[in-house]
Amino acid sequence: MTESDRRGTIVTFYSFKGGTGRTMMLANVAWLLAANGYRVLAVDWDLEAPGMHRYFRPFLADEDLKLTDGVIDFASDYCVAATLAHSASTSYGPAQARDLESEPWFADAADLTRLAVPVQWEFGQGGTLEFVAAGRQGASYSTRVNGFSWRDFYEKFGGGLMLDRAASLMRKRFDVVLLDSRTGVSDTSGICTVQLPDTLVTCFTLNNQSVDGAAGVAASARRQNAALRVLPVPMRIDNSETDKLDARRLYAMQTFGSLVPGDSDGAREAYWADVEVLYVPYYAYEESLAAFKDRPGQAYTLLSAAERLANLIVSERPPGPVPHTPVHAVRMSESRRQEVLAIYEGKARRSATSPEVSVEGATVFVSYSRVDGRYVTPLYDRLAESLGMRRVFIDSAFVPGDDWQAAAERAIAQSAAVLVVVGPGWEESGPGDFVAREVTIALESGRRVIPVLVGGATLPAPDVLERHGLGRLASLTPAVLPDPVTQRDIDRLVAAVELASEGRPTTPAPTPYPFPSPAPSSAAPYGRSARSDDVIESVLKAERVNVRSQWIAIASALVALVSVVAALLVLLR
Template structure:
């Protein structure tokens, strides 16, 4: 099968785009696919945080990436001693030297390699802010370099998942127009977010006319707290994006399948749903990720290969920051209380409390306890008092 290059894009930030990409990568790798994930969100790189327990250089202090690659090409392209041959740049476009392996045993030959945005040292922000993308394309032949990079990605992987920066920019254009076979267009269900995402979709559609690109619009952070407004947002999004789904046989089923739910517990840490969520829970973040992957893979992959419960809890503990990795002694069982729920509230204006509560929440979840966090003021809906009371009564 020809390798598929998939860009995850969002017009506005805060959609959960990067987490959706990371979950998709794990699901594909768990079923034996060779996956490359590329952090092209150069101004705010963060894809690596979803894999930090599995990376030898978890903060990427010494791991070069996209910025290092394009700077090396730009430097070579302006060198008077540049080789007089048409394919000289292909050597610099080889992706393998920049790929960092995620150290986890997937079903053979499954794997995840990460290409970072760039080495996260004191020079990184300068490299990003001073790079001239117009010069890269117009004078240095950067378009040919990107095509060579694209070919190198296809050569070594089954799926390439690219995390694009938000908004409108030169680098977003590379990720949405030149590179992908598939564009996952992520948006929340506000009118502004829908309009912005659709405007980008229309622009990409015009620029890729005659060069097939499949687009999957995906509503993110879907909160069912206000049913009427939710339905209005759904109808508006479906009307706006309907013309981009001609490749989908049943658009109604598609819209019902790919929505990503809003779950407050994921707001506190970069955590994979493939690790946190148990399988076969239709309303979970994991299940929504599986349904999206089914569309991206033409149903070749429809479910994650489940982790054993002990392994899943061990991985969950590895995601915790500042918490010992040794398992705590198991709590004594109580036949009168088959399920245990803990509800945690705290002083929201205290950073110290926030850190302590987050670690407590992860520790409880890692040991199978249904721990739930109260919502901070900025995330409360009108029915928050009733919701909080229900949580307290059930704890």
Template sequence: MTENRNGTVVTFYSYKGGTGRTMALANCAWILAANGYRVLAVDWDLEAPGLHRFFHPFLDLADLEATPGLINLITDYQDEARRPADRDPDWHREYARVRPHATSLNWNFPQGGSLDFLSAGRRNRDYPSIVGKMDWDDFHERFGGGQFFDAMRDDMQRHYDYTLIDSRTGLSDIADICTVQMPEVLVVCFTLSDQSIDGASAVARDIEERYHERRIRILPVPMRIDDGEKEKADAGRALARESFPGFPSGLNPEELGNYWGTVEVPYRPFYAYEEILATFGDAPNVSSSMLSACERLTSVLTGGLVNSLPPIDEADRLTHVAAYTRRRPMPPSNLVLTHVAEDQMWVDWLVHVLTVAGFHVVPVDVRAPQSGTPEVEFTTGIGYRVIPIVSQSYLNSERARSSWETGSGLDAAGVRRHILPVRVGDVRLSPPLSNRGVIDLVRLDENEAAAAVLNALDRSEAVAAFASTPAGPRYPGSVPKIWNVRPRHAWFTGRTTVLE
């Protein structure tokens, strides 16, 4: 028996960016799936896709980048349509199937629920040009784009209970497809600024007047409501209700009042810094939380069928909050010491200091043949720092100078690199080395020099560890107080004394 869920297609749209539209969609999708529904979330913001970020702990991003997405379905169909051939009238439906290209989130939803994600497209170097070259008018007029999107909508409705589309902002051909052709329900998201209210309400009125026969249910949703300025927020709420007369349609005055008092989504600073689902970020049953607001919005979308998120084990919830939490980037732990042979003692001492601090160090004599480049020592794509050991001999070497003047000598793989010179001789630096932070070890004793190096590399906690480690190679910056030489014989050669 052919599956037909007769599902509902919902588009989330905003006239301006920065409303929290994508976040609201992601949370509603999760709540629906957690209540046993089969849900598809579609990133139709082709110019600035970002829906996947809310789902990233539950997606294999490497697989996702290699998987065809929305724009690939469209261009594959267009390429086939260009080819002269005798075809069945419904041939386009095979190209409009979305389910084979959707990626399922790695989460065990209860009651048979599921959440699939259809990306904007395969994210490779060709993606921007594919999107930029797309002529949507030509696609509709020459290649039957209208029937293709109709078939895509039919496929979504057949296989999913709810399809939630994240639309591009503003006025465009793509926005028209998402707001007019695809949905049965249109969520118009806006903030309480005059520009956002005016733009969103104008779009809602235009769709209602020009496409009334489509019977699209239009739901205006105020977002990022900050009650810190209550008087201004209340004035914005009043302007919004006045700007959306008759929306949502079919409600009496009491129901309209209840709608506008229920549906708004608050601003919470916690969600301003990272793309995190409120289904994990908020504890349940807190009426003022982001999660509660998304539960109320989901209830409106479903006509009261889904009102809340089923309980999640608290330990699981907190574990996944940690998975979303952004950490401060760590400085690269891979170091390349560029030097000349005359400074080998400095190399030995610096390798010892840096290895004690946990760095992975590769010394490179810039005069030696570079048959085996240092990149092989590192994982491709991980950044590293280049530490030139700068002495007069280094500056006298043409190959040493070129290694940092060109800025490319050690970066054949194209990975991120920082250059931090260490001055070990009493020399004057010229650009570009003089334009960078310089670690100056001239006239420092060993402990001072080690501290200077480790502090500059953001490893100040390792200074004490170095001081407590057994002595390593001799520090070249100072003369030993005691020479450990015991001569057995001495004789004069006329000009020198030879010790043996």
């Protein structure tokens, strides 16, 4: 079967109430599938309470997701792209939405897989695991989530068609896509339970509200999507109260009724007996993967339960390049297992098992002299936020013992552009031998070299550059960054980098991906159009107003508290 014939399956993990262990089970199933040769994508769509990344944290380059865009950024960027492509008053009704697919910006804007980051582990058998976060974490995350209108997303911007395209691309590029859905009944849980999945894994505990709520949502989803496969999974099963447990099992079986797979009562009873997940107190304390705690082949463990569920998920998966062989836990060396387990338990630092520095996929290499290092850190942070951390290479990624020069040469070879930071230090001590070598390698290999002037520095005279072997820099147009750097300056620099990635000249530049190009008459030499800046500035302004309002509310509450305390003191006297 060729890549063009690939069709994966999308599986949503849902729970009506929190605390069921839904995300924990999804993470373990994802790991097992990857270890058995499947190409797996795990997506954290629980926007209000994201946490899947904590299970993969030892294996993520950006472990706290401070620079990693995700689902909410994907949806927001799509709305901005649609706004820029058309007037803000345009609404995409059914007829207009069908025309979206023919627009040049739509395909990239609807591709959620471009935000996937690798879970860095050698799975073997060709298996891979990639992860899409809920969104870039930080002070503005809750503002971005709470301020986003899913109603406008669907009604004004044709979001339904966009999500259909996103699902199609995920099925094409991965064997199994696992979505972690929001609990309860909400806009985002509807997306994950009805529109996107082929299979709905409904996790619940055996109390009334959890059983009734999960069964009700599953039944509603099935009515809206008749082809939807439902897998109810009782979680946190405690055998200490056997009489109550038997009664609650029977209640769950009756409530879910015919939603359960099986063409006979016997088949459905066998399903229920096989799918239960026991409560294991160990996993209540840290977000850790059972592959590193439980041993393969042991019964009554979280790992064995994840194996059974993983096999159920792939048992009716569409035909693909990976055969439907049984999923099983893969043994690893005891020393490796203990090292990772110690990280999960907080007994060791992540560096003990950090993968080697990877420069694959880097878009830009930042070359700088140590004397100008204070200008580089904020520049790197802003670039990584705009491009993604894995697309910006800087020497701070190295750990002691790395072959610095060889790794830097590989990074330059894989980069589309090299930014040469020229700061005040150049006037005192010159660029340094390493910078000179990096620039020479970049120029000789045909990479675009962009001098970046920081701290009020100017490009040295041609004869001075020539003495350091950098004479060719004198003919290159520099990017001048003020202090402090503004987002507009970063956008212009990012635009030049993106165009270099495409092998295109940087002047004049269209709007950088993922936004559509403005009309030629409004094109700027670098960066977004004025219209794009207006849209983005309005979003930022709204966030600033929201944050200011929150501080005013806090201050008002403090004043009220002081007044109450003062009144109490008067009464006590």
